[in-house]
Every structure is written in structure tokens, then in C-alpha cells.
Amino acid sequence: LTGATFPVSEKAPAAVNMPDAEGLRRASWSLLSNTAYYGSADGDIMAYEAPTGKLTPLEKGLDPQVSLTAGIPRAERLVFWTAAPNEAGQIRIRDLYSASAQPPASSKSAASGLASARSFAPALPPGRSPVWLAQNEIAYIAAVKGNNQLALAKVSPQTSAAGANATGATNAALIYQSAFAFQTIQIAAYTDPEEAAAFISVCQPLCDPYQIYVVAAEVNHTKWYRIRVGIFKNKTDLNSALDRILPALKTAAAWDGKHFIATATNHFGWLCPSPDGSFLIFSLMNAIYRYNNRDQKLVCLYKPAIYAPENKTNAILSPDGEKVAFLDESGRLRVMSAQGDQLITILNR
Incomplete structure (x- = not known):
């Protein structure tokens, strides 16, 4: 290693032209x-x-990741997703071949002979940011009933698009889907963003320590700015927050006294598979979870003092699968074991 860095391209390696900035800006090395x-x-x-x-x-796509192809020496597969209007959230797989690999006769060479001419789409629910958990097994963030959930799927060991069916899909099966459900408190909604910002400036101190945030939504061709407070995992925490902030909000002339409980959008960070594919580490609403592939169980490794409406921890698993590094809700760089113990603080900022 020389320690030197250089730009590969003037085009930023970032999926910035996507709804809600859902790009994770991931690169993968073959x-x-x-x-x-x-x-x-x-x-x-x-x-x-x-x-x-x-x-x-x-081809068009985002967040690619490479894995070895089962049964073909020196061959790999690329999994990614698309954000094009006609294929939004489609998970796709493309075969890659090294110079010494022999691709199937039905596959044509492209991109300097490193990739097959076409990718194919497994028949899976839409989603984004897929990763290989094992050969022919992927994990991704699926769009389920208007929210995001962790999903795992088996995909066929197909090596080209030639065997795909008429719709371009190929055999696949979901083997796990999470059911995360967070709640939030909606206290106002405006069609004017400036009015929404003015309301927030008045009410944020009254809602402390819970964060006020805005969710934009279109209803009957009108854009609304929904103002919400906090993220809550259970009813106990939700009721405690209501008891604290509602009396304070009543002192604000800008508030009309109305509120209701809404389902919060799940914001995931990186999906980080272990080297042997036995588990997966990810962050969600500033909490950190471990999914165990063998028994399909979820374990919370780190619970923040207060859940947040956007994910800032973005946990990363070490290359040997032994440790997890993350930023906590206070911005501190911390490290713990992949079992959730041995938590230490590396930097306080």
C-alpha cells in the first residue's frame, strides 16, 4: 500500500438522484x-x-455488491437495485466472469469481457441496497406496505438471463421478513413550508428532548408538510412522551391542540453480513441489531437513549466479523463486540 489516493471518476460515486436520498453510496471490489x-x-x-x-x-443500477458464483470457478455475481421509474426498487443480478472463467454459451461478453450482456430480476418484492449473505442468498431493505423492512431471500443459481421467464424474472423465495413497527406523534400539518418551519422553531424547545421532524406527503395533488415528534418502540415510552410534551405544547399559541399517533418510516443503515454469512449487523433508528441467519432471530445489540427519525449510527462490521463500529446518538465513535458487549468509546466527538 502506498497510502496515496486518486479520483477514479469525476462523477460522484453517490446515488444522489433518488427519492428521499435513499442511496447508501456503496462500492464493491472484485x-x-x-x-x-x-x-x-x-x-x-x-x-x-x-x-x-x-x-x-x-447498466442502470445502484449499491452493487459482488459475490462468488456457486459451481463456476473464478466467476462472480453482482447484485444491485434500480431506481428507474419503470423499474423502481427492482432487485437485479448480473453475472461476472474473470478472464479465465468460461461463461455459459448463452451469455455474451460486455464491459471488457468482465460481465454478461444482461442482468435478470429475481421475482421478489421491491426494495433497495441488497447484499450477499451467502451464495445464492441475499438480504435487502424491502418496501412492505408503505414501510421498510429487512428481507432475506434465496435466489436461483442461474448464470445468465437466458433461462429467465417471459417477464424477465427468475426463481426466488423470501425466507425472512422483519416486522419493525415504530410510532411517532403528529402535532401539525401545513401546506406552506415556511409556516411549518415557523411552527417548528416555536415548538422544538417545548418538545425537548424529543426531536421534531417533517415528513412531506402528497394528498389529492396537494403537498403537505407533516410535523412529527419523536420515535417510540413501545406504548410505555410513547405515553411517557405524551405526558411530558402535551402540557408544554398547550402554552404555544401556534398549536391548535390536535395530535394523533402515526406509524414512523423505518430508516435503515448499512446491511453488514458476517464473513461466513451466519449473521447480519444493521442499524435502525439509531439502534443496532443482529440478525442470526441460522435461527432467524433478531437481537438488539445497542439501544439508544432516544430513538431518532433518521439513522445516524450506520454500524459497520469489522472484516473478521468480531467487532462493530458506530456513531452513537451523541456523535461519539464507539466499538463493541458483534455480540453487543465490550462497548468502548474511541472518540467523544
Whole structure:
């Protein structure tokens, strides 16, 4: 390692042109072909070949990740998702081949011979940010009844799009889907963003320590700015917050005295599979969870003092799968074991 860095492309490796800024800006490296894959700001999967410095667009897609292909020596598969209007949230898989691999006869070479000519879409619910948990097994953030949930699926060991059915889909089956349900308190809604901002400036001190945030939604062709307070995992915490903030809000002339309980949108961070695929680490609403693949159980490794409407912890698993690094709700850099113990603070800012 030289310690030197250099730009691969002037195009930012960020999925910035997506609804609600849901891009996780992930790149993935192929050890077989010495090629890096990432999603560009234009929504393209880009392949950067380190030996030659060549940069090639493959197809539309975001958040790519590489895994070895079962049964084919020196071959890999790329999993990613799309945000195009006609394919929004579609999970797709593309076969990759090293120079010494022999792709199926039905596959045509593309992108300097590193990838098959087409990708295929497993028949799965829409979602985003897929990762390989094991060969032919993926985890991703699925869109379920208007919210986000963790989903795991088995996909067929298909090596080209030639065997896909008429709709372009191939065999796949969900094997797990989470049921996270957080609640929040809605205290107002405005069609004018400036009025919403003025209301927040008055009421935020009255709702402390719970965060006020805005959710934009379109109803009957009218855009509304819904003002909400806090994220709550259970009714006990929710009722405690109501007892605290409602009396304070009554002192504000801007508040009309109305509120109701709403379902909060689940905000996930990275999905981080262990090296052996036995578990998955991820953050959600500033809490950190571990999904155990063998028994399909979820364990909360870290619970924040206050859940947040947006995820800022973004837990990362160490390459050996032994430790988890994250930023807590106070902005401190912390490290703990992958079992949730041995918590230490590295930096206080």
C-alpha cells in the first residue's frame, strides 16, 4: 500500500438522484478481476478496472455488491437495485466472469469481457441496497406496505438471463421478513413550508428532548408538510412522551391542540453480513441489531437513549466479523463486540 489516493471518476460515486436520498453510496471490489463497482450520480453501475484504469458503465443500477458464483470457478455475481421509474426498487443480478472463467454459451461478453450482456430480476418484492449473505442468498431493505423492512431471500443459481421467464424474472423465495413497527406523534400539518418551519422553531424547545421532524406527503395533488415528534418502540415510552410534551405544547399559541399517533418510516443503515454469512449487523433508528441467519432471530445489540427519525449510527462490521463500529446518538465513535458487549468509546466527538 502506498497510502496515496486518486479520483477514479469525476462523477460522484453517490446515488444522489433518488427519492428521499435513499442511496447508501456503496462500492464493491472484485478480487478475481481486480475491478471496483459502484453506482454513479447518474444512476449507472460503473466498473473500474484497476490494472488498466478503464472505467465502463454496465447498466442502470445502484449499491452493487459482488459475490462468488456457486459451481463456476473464478466467476462472480453482482447484485444491485434500480431506481428507474419503470423499474423502481427492482432487485437485479448480473453475472461476472474473470478472464479465465468460461461463461455459459448463452451469455455474451460486455464491459471488457468482465460481465454478461444482461442482468435478470429475481421475482421478489421491491426494495433497495441488497447484499450477499451467502451464495445464492441475499438480504435487502424491502418496501412492505408503505414501510421498510429487512428481507432475506434465496435466489436461483442461474448464470445468465437466458433461462429467465417471459417477464424477465427468475426463481426466488423470501425466507425472512422483519416486522419493525415504530410510532411517532403528529402535532401539525401545513401546506406552506415556511409556516411549518415557523411552527417548528416555536415548538422544538417545548418538545425537548424529543426531536421534531417533517415528513412531506402528497394528498389529492396537494403537498403537505407533516410535523412529527419523536420515535417510540413501545406504548410505555410513547405515553411517557405524551405526558411530558402535551402540557408544554398547550402554552404555544401556534398549536391548535390536535395530535394523533402515526406509524414512523423505518430508516435503515448499512446491511453488514458476517464473513461466513451466519449473521447480519444493521442499524435502525439509531439502534443496532443482529440478525442470526441460522435461527432467524433478531437481537438488539445497542439501544439508544432516544430513538431518532433518521439513522445516524450506520454500524459497520469489522472484516473478521468480531467487532462493530458506530456513531452513537451523541456523535461519539464507539466499538463493541458483534455480540453487543465490550462497548468502548474511541472518540467523544
